[in-house]
């Protein structure tokens with residue numbers, strides 16, 4: 001059973017290996033690159049959305065805290081203007097006598113205590129402090145000329161004076177609110193309230209809020225982180241620096257710029273700022289990023305900035321990025337695995353289909369061949385039937401022929417049979433007559449001898465008829481015969497003819513058992529010996545040789561005579577039915593044909609040899625039964 005090899009032929013190696021090699025070489029770096037890329041994108045997107053969400057919540061925080069700052073500042077807005085209503089103040093400004101000053105000082109002291117401001121003082125239009133709440137203190141402003149202060153300059157011009165600065169006397173930072181005191185439409189002096197805003201810083205610190213307030217110059221005046229205080233949020237020009245230094249607004253502080261490591265503008269008033277880490281607080285990070293949201297404070301030129309740390313958010317974004325990368329890696333892994341599995345399944349399916357196809361082809365071929373075989377089987381069966389029929393017909397014909405041959409032989413022999421029987425009959429007649437006479441004479445001995453002879457004659461006649469009957473009887477192809485007995489029977493049957501000749505019979509064979517019907521063997525031998533006798537009619541010294549020879553499974557008997565032999569033309573037709581060279585009624589030409597048929601029917605054969613010494617030899621070969629006996633007869 002062979003399958004079609006083309007069904008399993010793989011793709012050419014050059015085509016099958018190359019893409020796989022490329023895939024194996026480039027796929028892992030590609031997956032890693034995509035992993036990194038997507039992880040980074042995930043990080044960025046997560047950060048973007050988180051910053052947006054933070055900005056939104058920060059917006060509220062910003063608003064809330066800015067309002068708090070505004071209310072803290074505006075709390076004192078009206079305090080200086082209230083002093084306009086105080087008559088003792090205008091009196092002092094009109095007449096700066098020690099009594100009036102003391103009155104105002106005391107008044108201001110009480111007012112300052114109640115309002116919890118840092119200091120309240122009154123200046124005349126030249127900028128000299130006329131009365132102050134801290135008149136008892138050693139660093140009291142009393143008598144100081146503060147005309148250089150911007151808040152005074154604004155207030156004396158009738159504008160609201162708002163000023164954050166570091167006190168030139170105390171060196172203490174404060175928020176100054178100045179108001180030009182008017183009397184009958186004329187500025188007679190300036191009232192100033194100094195407020196300390198540090199409470200706000202403390203509040204922020206307590207609330208762990210990172211925030212600062214920058215003034216109109218961009219200088220941080222209030223900050224939850226003291227390190228950022230008095231730093232510039234934007235670069236200051238040299239002129240501005242000089243102007244500010246001259247004004248002593250920030251005392252002698254260097255006003256360095258607050259320089260973030262990175263600054264990224266996200267929206268109006270929203271920035272992402274990265275500062276170097278405060279090593280004490282954030283030991284693990286080298287830098288710290290903030291979302292910076294700035295909003296102007298109303299009634300002041302100041303800005304409030306809220307700083308929201310982005311570490312948690314960034315950590316979260318990093319986690320998200322890692323998650324995205326891992327998710328991608330998993331998806332890629334599953335896709336690759338799925339693809340590989342799909343390919344394996346496809347290959348298996350293809351192989352199964354190929355196998356199925358090969359199987360189908362095989363089955364088709366088997367079916368075709370089975371059909372052919374069935375057809376040829378049918379043909380063979382038909383032929384066998386025909387042959388059996390022919391064989392049957394042949395056997396029947398053969399049987400008929402055998403029977404016909406026998407009858408012919410009987411017919412042929414009838415003259416000699418008649419002669420053979422007439423002779424004893426005549427002898428019987430004479431003997432019986434003589435016996436009667438001998439009995440009458442009382443010659444009983446002679447009569448008894450005659451009767452014995454009569455008996456012998458009758459026995460002989462019985463034997464003749466018995467062998468004729470046996471010869472005429474139908475036999476079968478099977479059976480077992482004794483060669484010795486068959487030869488004896490044949491010689492006996494031909495006895496009358498043999499007696500007429502001075503025949504010498506040479507018997508050199510074993511009395512073996514051969515596979516043939518006894519009668520048929522006798523019939524064959526009668527034919528062969530009869531023919532030999534015919535051929536030796538003219539031979540003065542006729543000799544008959546009966547020579548046996550054993551071969552594996554067979555026994556051969558050669559019946560040789562020294563007769564006239566057979567001429568070349570006759571040799572060709574020897575075994576043809578009705579071929580005879582014998583004149584008149586002597587020959588029917590059936591003997592050899594029948595003998596050969598009988599031998600063949602039992603699995604043996606009959607052949608002819610023409611010895612160089614003359615005469616003819618017929619060789620009868622028959623299947624032997626058992627071991628041959630060495631019994632020369």
Ligand code: ADP
Nearest residue numbers: 531532535565580581582587588589590591592
């Ligand atoms: P038939 O004896 O009736 O002629 P056979 O078939 O027995 O028929 O023999 C055919 C012929 O073969 C004989 O006519 C004879 O010419 C020849 N023949 C057979 N046996 C011998 C023999 N032993 N010697 C010479 N001729 C033979």
